[in-house]
Amino acid sequence: MNKHKLKALILTVGAIFMAFLMVNVTSQAARMDMVDVSNNNGYMSTAEYTSMRNEFGVKALTVKISEGTTFKDGYAASNIANGQAAGLYVNGYHFAHYKTRAQAIAEADFAGQAAKAAGLPVGAVLATDVESAEEQGILSQATNDRNNAAFMREIQKFGYRADIYTSGSWANNKMTIKGKTGWVAGYPYVMSGQKWYTNNNAWQWSGSARFRISYGGFDVSQLYTDYYTAGQKSTVKPTDKDAVKANNQEANKNTSKPSTSAKWVKESKIYTLKTAVKLRIGASTSSSVITTLPA
Known part of the structure; x- marks a missing residue:
């Protein structure tokens, strides 16, 4: 050039x-339909999940269950129980380290057993979180596709529904994410009412959302299908629709606003x-x- x-x-x-x-970042704010949590968020009470539902419009919760073949999330059981008590539809995810088909099957068996022990209900989604640059990042798309397929087939033996979580830069690049499947992460630098990955199940649009009575930042996603709620409509609804709208707009602002100290240099x-x-x-x-x- x-x-x-x-x-x-x-x-x-x-x-x-x-x-x-x-x-205008407040127009058509991305929704906080689903939040995902892990041991990094610490203990989460029923009151916190109820606040997320009532004041922010959260419908579904996806809980970290396991990682590799050695780590079980110590907060999985309490997150599942407290999320259910708050009326949220609860799912799980497993952080993948597998590089071969045999390793994928072994991790699925480990994740399925850990999910059962933690109380994840049959029929919930148990997604494979595939984003390790040191592991899946060095493999071909065909190899990752083969391994992901093996994990998902195996996890269904435990009564769970399967899906893949990955980044937008990896989707259909490092691995195949078919239409009407997949939970894809992509964080706009500036939220402007756009919707990303609308052909997939869910779009994780922020990793730093804040909730009123909870400490720290959270991953939040907008759902495009009912896959993560199993086609069900919760009987427990937000109690303050105006607060849901206002809080979603504020989350969009906080996620996307550039630093006030930034200066334009010519x-x-x-x-x-x-x-x-x-x-x-x-x-x-x-x-x-x-x-x-x-x-």
Whole structure:
């Protein structure tokens, strides 16, 4: 790419980025339909889950069950019980380390047994969380597809429904995520009313959402299908719809707002790229790719 084309591309991308910043983030706020928790969030009470439901519109909870073939989440049982008591539909997930078909089956057996012991109800989703750069990241798409399929077939033997969680940059790149399946993570740098991954079951749009009576940040997702609620409509509804709307809009603002200390700097330089570089709309590697700058 010659210098003039590269400069024009940078100016165009800058204009696109500025346009994103100028959009009203409160319009069509992404919903907090589902929250996922693990031992990193500590003990979560029924009162906390009830607040999430009543004030933020959370419908479903997905609890970390296990990791690899040695780790069982110590908070899984209490999260499942307390989430159910709050009227949420409860699912589980397993953090994958497998690199072979045999390892995938072994991890599924470990996860299924751990889920049963923790009280995850039959019929719930038990998703495989596939995002390890050191493990699945070095494998081909075909190998990851084979391993994921083996895990999902095995987990169904325990009475659970299967799905795959991964990042948007890995979906249909490092592994196949078919339409009407998959729970895909992608965090917009600026929320602007857009919806991502609408052809999948769920979109995890933030990893730092805040809830009124809970400490720390949480992963939240918008659901596009009823897969994570098993086609059921909860008999327990939010008690304050106005609060749900306001809190969802505030979560969108807090997730997407750039640092107030950031300053725009006008400068002109020439760079030589030794390798191809993907230009993304945000700072995260899961952000959508605008274009690839060749070496």
